[in-house]
Amino acid sequence: MINKQKLWFLTLFSLILVLSVYYITMPSELLTTTKTNSNKEKTNTDKVNVTETDFLTALQVEADEERASLAAEYNEILTNKDTTTEEKNNAYDGLKEIDEIKAKEEELEKKLKKQLKLDSFIKIDSNNVSVTIKKKDHDYSLANNVMRLIQEEYQNKMYVSVKFQN
Numbered sequence: 001m002i003n004k005q006k007l008w009f010l011t012l013f014s015l016i017l018v019l020s021v022y023y024i025t026m027p028s029e030l031l032t033t034t035k036t037n038s039n040k041e042k043t044n045t046d047k048v049n050v051t052e053t054d055f056l057t058a059l060q061v062e063a064d065e066e067r068a069s070l071a072a073e074y075n076e077i078l079t080n081k082d083t084t085t086e087e088k089n090n091a092y093d094g095l096k097e098i099d100e101i102k103a104k105e106e107e108l109e110k111k112l113k114k115q116l117k118l119d120s121f122i123k124i125d126s127n128n129v130s131v132t133i134k135k136k137d138h139d140y141s142l143a144n145n146v147m148r149l150i151q152e153e154y155q156n157k158m159y160v161s162v163k164f165q166n
Contacts, residue, residue, distance in 0.1 A: 056134050059121045067098050129160045138164045
């Protein structure tokens with residue numbers, strides 16, 4: 001004879017089983033479009049608030065949006081059933097590279113803040129480093145010091161460009 005505890009257990013277990021089967025069989029396109037739509041809604045509200053505040057923050061948000069869209073493309077490749085193993089490996093490597101570049105940019109910004117007491121935005125693109133400094137005066141010696149500080153972090157020759165922004 002089945003008592004109430006066993007009946008509740010079987011009911012909840014079957015509910016969990018049905019939901020998990022439904023989730024597994026749901027098309028992955030539906031999941032990715034839902035994620036990208038929610039990301040687009042968030043970034044649109046971010047744009048409005050950031051443009052009213054600070055130029056460096058606006059640059060940072062723009063770079064984050066580019067990275068987020070690229071990461072979404074890589075994630076779509078990773079979750080797609082029809083992609084090859086090589087394509088998935090390339091997508092995974094791309095995601096790792098995005099994270100490494102972001103970490104390096106943040107590290108360089110902290111170094112400039114600590115050593116030269118400068119608010120800056122840094123964007124790394126292969127062997128090009130673009131530095132935007134929030135300062136009214138355009139100082140060649142300061143730009144030279146920034147270039148040296150950044151080049152110290154790399155073994156290979158990097159092309160560093162410094163831009164002063166008010």
